[in-house]
Amino acid sequence: MSATIIDGKAHAARLRERIAVQAAAFAGAAGRAAGLAVVLVGEDPASAVYVRSKGKATIAAGMESFEHRLPADTDQAALIALVDRLNADPAVDGILVQLPLPAHLDADAILTRIDSDKDVDGFHPVNVGRLMLGLPGLVPCTPYGCLLLLQDVLGDLTGLDAVVVGRSNIVGKPMAALLTAASATVTIAHSRTRDLAAVVRRADIVVAAVGRAQMIPGDWIKPGATVIDVGINRTDAGLVGDVDFASAVEVAGAITPVPGGVGPMTIACLLRNTVVAAARREGVPLDMSAL
Ligand SMILES: Nc1nc(=O)c2c([nH]1)NC[C@@H]1CN(c3ccc(C(=O)N[C@@H](CCC(=O)O)C(=O)O)cc3)C=[N+]21
Numbered sequence: 001m002s003a004t005i006i007d008g009k010a011h012a013a014r015l016r017e018r019i020a021v022q023a024a025a026f027a028g029a030a031g032r033a034a035g036l037a038v039v040l041v042g043e044d045p046a047s048a049v050y051v052r053s054k055g056k057a058t059i060a061a062g063m064e065s066f067e068h069r070l071p072a073d074t075d076q077a078a079l080i081a082l083v084d085r086l087n088a089d090p091a092v093d094g095i096l097v098q099l100p101l102p103a104h105l106d107a108d109a110i111l112t113r114i115d116s117d118k119d120v121d122g123f124h125p126v127n128v129g130r131l132m133l134g135l136p137g138l139v140p141c142t143p144y145g146c147l148l149l150l151q152d153v154l155g156d157l158t159g160l161d162a163v164v165v166g167r168s169n170i171v172g173k174p175m176a177a178l179l180t181a182a183s184a185t186v187t188i189a190h191s192r193t194r195d196l197a198a199v200v201r202r203a204d205i206v207v208a209a210v211g212r213a214q215m216i217p218g219d220w221i222k223p224g225a226t227v228i229d230v231g232i233n234r235t236d237a238g239l240v241g242d243v244d245f246a247s248a249v250e251v252a253g254a255i256t257p258v259p260g261g262v263g264p265m266t267i268a269c270l271l272r273n274t275v276v277a278a279a280r281r282e283g284v285p286l287d288m289s290a291l
């Protein structure tokens with residue numbers, strides 16, 4: 001038996017269509033399009049590719065895209081000054097500073113400088129706190145996209161055993177918070193977990209977010225489990241996930257491919273957060289059930 005392959009690209013395309021409807025409603029009510037500013041420091045080629053696809057998707061959804069490309073040797077004060085300008089710009093509803101930043105920059109200080117109401121990545125400490133408290137805020141895009149895929153495949157997640165492999169601030173920790181809020185029973189596993197194979201084998205839901213190519217083999221997967229692969233690893237064999245797809249697809253009930261799984265959902269959720277942030281800033285009501 002072979003797993004259902006979860007088509008993240010198609011799911012993201014449907015979500016982007018619904019976002020475009022809400023973005024048009026926002027523009028009609030506010031008299032302007034929602035705006036997303038993306039800041040890229042340096043010339044990392046993979047980052048440049050993501051920034052380009054974010055810009056294209058933003059415009060296709062009927063929103064305005066502002067791109068700021070700064071040289072790799074930009075200093076902290078100059079980047080803070082740009083963030084301050086974007087915070088003060090009424091046409092900017094969302095601000096994303098592409099990570100990783102060059103090592104000489106203090107990323108935590110930059111992310112904390114972003115106005116939390118414009119923090120469409122959901123990385124600001126205030127939004128992290130809101131997520132933990134179950135208060136409305138802006139939720140990190142990749143874990144939110146994973147949750148939408150899981151709910152599409154499984155419906156209600158109540159009582160399911162979920163294992164999140166990876167404890168990053170960007171994916172693992174917020175993913176665990178979202179699954180907890182959805183009433184799953186959540187385990188966060190990581191590089192120091194004892195007998196990771198046994199922990200993963202208990203899971204009805206596996207979210208792999210470690211950044212190590214094909215580290216989770218199919219024989220760790222419980223038959224019928226739903227597997228969400230967040231990994232994007234460039235290898236000689238091309239782009240691969242954190243899960244060994246070829247063996248896992250034979251055991252899982254459903255599984256995301258890489259590419260074409262979580263990645264497109266991340267971008268769609270970024271657009272979602274932008275229209276949500278815009279609507280909150282302007283006091284425009286949106287149909288949140290469409291998002
Ligand atoms: N502040 C910040 N926020 C981010 O959300 C952020 C970031 N920094 N830095 C980089 C990572 C990476 N990221 C991806 C988004 C989309 C795809 C994506 O759409 N991937 C496609 C194509 C992959 C390819 O061919 O390269 C796929 O998986 O099918 C991948 C990766 C967002 N990130």
Ligand SMILES: [Mg+2]
Pocket residue numbers: 120121140141142266270
């Ligand atoms: Mg994000």
